[in-house]
Amino acid sequence: MTLLEIHRLSLDLEVDGELRRIIHDVTLELDDGEAVGLVGESGAGKSMTSRAVIRLLPRGARLGGEVEFDGRSVPAMDARALRAYRSRDVAMIFQDARSHINPVRTIGAFLTEALVERGERKADAVTVVSELLETVGIHDVPHRLRQYPHELSGGMLQRVMIAAALAIRPRLLLADEPTTALDVTTQAEVMAHLDRQRRGRGLAMLFVTHDLELAAAVCDRIAVIYAGCLVEECPASTVHDRVLHPYTAGLLASRPSATRRAARLAAIPGRPQAAYEIAPGCPFVARCPYVVDLCRTTRPPLRLIGASRVACHRAEELAGQLSVGRFSGEERARA
Amino acid sequence: MALVRVVLERLAELVLTLLVASVAIYGALYLAPGNPATLLAGGHITPSVLREIERQLHLNEPFFVRYWDWLDGILHGNLGKSFVYRESVTSLLASRVLNSVYLVSYSAVVIIVGGVALGLAAALRRRLGVAITAGTSVGLATPSFVAAIMLITLFAVNLKWFPAYGTGSGFAGQLRHLTLPAVALALSWLAYTAQLTKAAVREELGKDQVETAQSRGIRPRHVVTRHVLRNALIPITTVSGITVAGLVAGDVVVEQAFGINGLGSFLVQATLQKDFASMQAVALILVAAFVVVNGIVDVAGLFLDPRLREPAV
Numbered sequence A: 001m002t003l004l005e006i007h008r009l010s011l012d013l014e015v016d017g018e019l020r021r022i023i024h025d026v027t028l029e030l031d032d033g034e035a036v037g038l039v040g041e042s043g044a045g046k047s048m049t050s051r052a053v054i055r056l057l058p059r060g061a062r063l064g065g066e067v068e069f070d071g072r073s074v075p076a077m078d079a080r081a082l083r084a085y086r087s088r089d090v091a092m093i094f095q096d097a098r099s100h101i102n103p104v105r106t107i108g109a110f111l112t113e114a115l116v117e118r119g120e121r122k123a124d125a126v127t128v129v130s131e132l133l134e135t136v137g138i139h140d141v142p143h144r145l146r147q148y149p150h151e152l153s154g155g156m157l158q159r160v161m162i163a164a165a166l167a168i169r170p171r172l173l174l175a176d177e178p179t180t181a182l183d184v185t186t187q188a189e190v191m192a193h194l195d196r197q198r199r200g201r202g203l204a205m206l207f208v209t210h211d212l213e214l215a216a217a218v219c220d221r222i223a224v225i226y227a228g229c230l231v232e233e234c235p236a237s238t239v240h241d242r243v244l245h246p247y248t249a250g251l252l253a254s255r256p257s258a259t260r261r262a263a264r265l266a267a268i269p270g271r272p273q274a275a276y277e278i279a280p281g282c283p284f285v286a287r288c289p290y291v292v293d294l295c296r297t298t299r300p301p302l303r304l305i306g307a308s309r310v311a312c313h314r315a316e317e318l319a320g321q322l323s324v325g326r327f328s329g330e331e332r333a334r335a
Numbered sequence B: 001m002a003l004v005r006v007v008l009e010r011l012a013e014l015v016l017t018l019l020v021a022s023v024a025i026y027g028a029l030y031l032a033p034g035n036p037a038t039l040l041a042g043g044h045i046t047p048s049v050l051r052e053i054e055r056q057l058h059l060n061e062p063f064f065v066r067y068w069d070w071l072d073g074i075l076h077g078n079l080g081k082s083f084v085y086r087e088s089v090t091s092l093l094a095s096r097v098l099n100s101v102y103l104v105s106y107s108a109v110v111i112i113v114g115g116v117a118l119g120l121a122a123a124l125r126r127r128l129g130v131a132i133t134a135g136t137s138v139g140l141a142t143p144s145f146v147a148a149i150m151l152i153t154l155f156a157v158n159l160k161w162f163p164a165y166g167t168g169s170g171f172a173g174q175l176r177h178l179t180l181p182a183v184a185l186a187l188s189w190l191a192y193t194a195q196l197t198k199a200a201v202r203e204e205l206g207k208d209q210v211e212t213a214q215s216r217g218i219r220p221r222h223v224v225t226r227h228v229l230r231n232a233l234i235p236i237t238t239v240s241g242i243t244v245a246g247l248v249a250g251d252v253v254v255e256q257a258f259g260i261n262g263l264g265s266f267l268v269q270a271t272l273q274k275d276f277a278s279m280q281a282v283a284l285i286l287v288a289a290f291v292v293v294n295g296i297v298d299v300a301g302l303f304l305d306p307r308l309r310e311p312a313v
C-alpha cells in the first residue's frame, strides 16, 4: 500500500530577495514498511526533499507539486493538522544530534516531550522511552534520563534521537544523514540500531545519504537525485549489477570499497552543480562522458526500464557498459 | 553533587572579593589627604590635644590593626562614627538605606519585566520589532539625568500624575513617589535589556533545537518558552546582573535629581564634608550590593546552564 507519494515536487527558496530553484522535479513513492534511499552529492536537494515531506522548510519557501501521506495532502494541511501529522505519523532524525537536541534540557525531557505534548501521561511516556533507550543499547536509563546532552557522546546522542523518533510510533521515518557526523566505528553501530529497529517495527523510511553503498545495504529501493532532479530509481538489489544512469554509475565508482578494489577508476569529473545552475537539457550534461546532442537540448523524462525508472536518453544503449562493479572487476581479473 | 560544590566555590569567591574590596575602600580613604582628627577638633588645637584625639580614635595604630577594628565593627553591625554628624553611621544610614533599596529594586523590576517583554515582542513580531528597535535606540542614548528632567516636566509639572520630589509614606505613597525616579533610572538600561533580549531570542530562534521541536509538532507557544526563551534566558540573566549592578551607580544621580534621601545623596554629602566614616560605609555597601548581585547572577547562571556546572579542576 502506498504510504507516501511525492509527485512532481518542486521547491524554490528565497535567496537575497530572489527565488532560487532548489528542486526541479522529484517523483517518488514509498510503500508502508519500505525503505527508500535518497542518494546524491552534497547540495543536490536531498535534505530539502525530505524536509518537504514534513513541511519543515525555510521561511518564504515555495513548494510545487504534491506530497501525499496516506492520501492526505501535506502542503494543504492547516497548522493543526500539520502538528498532528508531525506528532503522530512521521518522525525526523537529523544529522547533527548535538545541535538538534536542546543543550539546556535533560535527555528525559527531550525524549518525552513529544509524547507529553500530544496528551500522554508523563509516567507512561517515561516508561515508553526507557524501554526504547534499552533497545538502542543505552543502559543505566534512569541516570541517562537525568543527564544533559553535553554529558553524552555523539553516538549516544544519535541513538537518543533515534529513540525519540521511534517513541511517537510513527509510520514513516525521515533520516537525514543520521550517521554522517559520527566517527566510522560509531557509524556502523548506530546504523545497525536504526536498521534493526526500523525492520522490527515495519516502519517506512526515507533515508538521505551521499553514500550509495550504505543506502543499498539498508534500503529496499534507491532514488538518485542530481541538481534537484530525480535521475534514477531502482531496486537496491540491482545497484551493483545494473545501474542505468551514468551519474549513478559514477557515484558507485567514486566510493572506495573493501569488496571492490578498482573503486576510483571512474570518479565523476567536474564539480556537483546546484539546481539553479543547470540548463534546459539533461541536468548531468556538463559532467557526463556519454553526452550526445539530444542531451543538450531536451531534458530526458523518467522512463520505466525493467524494475527501474531512469531519466537518460541513452539508457538502453549504455545499459551493459555502465555496470561499473562487474566491468572493472573483469578488467582486473584479465589484467 | 557537582552543582552544590560549584555553588559553594562561587560563594567562597564572593566572600574573597568582598574582603579585597573592603581593604581597597579602607585603604583609599586611609591614604586620602586630610586628617580626621583635625577635622573633628575644628581648626585650632594644640598638638597634645590632637595626639589625645588620635589616641582615642586609634589613628596612631598601624593600618592593619585599624582595618581589622573597622571590619570587626562592621561584622557586628557597627559602621563607625561620623565626625560630621557626631552620630553612629549605622543609625545615619538606617533611615536612608531602605529608600535606595526600594528605588533600585523598583527600577530593576521595571527593567527586567519591561526589557524582556519588549525584546521578546521585537524578536517575535517583525513589524513591532522595527518600532521597538527605534524606540529603544533613543532610550539607550538618554542619560538618566536627562530622562529625569523630561519625566519631571511631563508627568509631574504638566500632567501632575506623579510627584516630582521626596519619598512619600505608606506603600502606595512610596510607589507613587518612586515611579518617576525608577523610570528615569531604568530607561536606558531597559532599552539595553530589550535590545539584548531581542538579539538573544533571534539567535535562539535560528538554532537547530527549534527546528527539532517544530518537526515534532510541538505547539508554537511551547517552542518559544522551552526552546527559545529558556535558552535565551542565559545571556539575558547575565546582562540583567550587569544592569542591576549598574543601577547602584546610577542611583546617586537620580536620588539627587528627585531629592530622595537615600544612600546616593548621602554619599554626595559625606564626600563634600570629608565625612570619612560615612564615605567608607556607603562605598562598602555599594560595592557589597554590586558583588552580591553579580554573585546571584553567577549562581542563577549555574541553574540555567547545565554546561557550566562542571566543577573547575
Ligand SMILES: Nc1ncnc2c1ncn2[C@@H]1O[C@H](COP(=O)(O)OP(=O)(O)O)[C@@H](O)[C@H]1O
Binding pocket: A013, A014, A015, A022, A040, A041, A042, A043, A044, A045, A046, A047, A048, A049, A058, A274, A275
Ligand atoms: N535555507 C536555505 N536558503 C537557500 N538555499 C538553501 C537553503 N538551504 C539549502 N539551500 C540550497 O539548497 C540546495 C539543496 O540543499 P540540500 O537539500 O541541503 O542538499 P543536500 O542535502 O542534498 O546536500 C543547495 O544548493 C543549498 O545551497
Ligand SMILES: [Mg+2]
Binding pocket: A046, A047, A048, A176, A177
Ligand atoms: Mg543534506
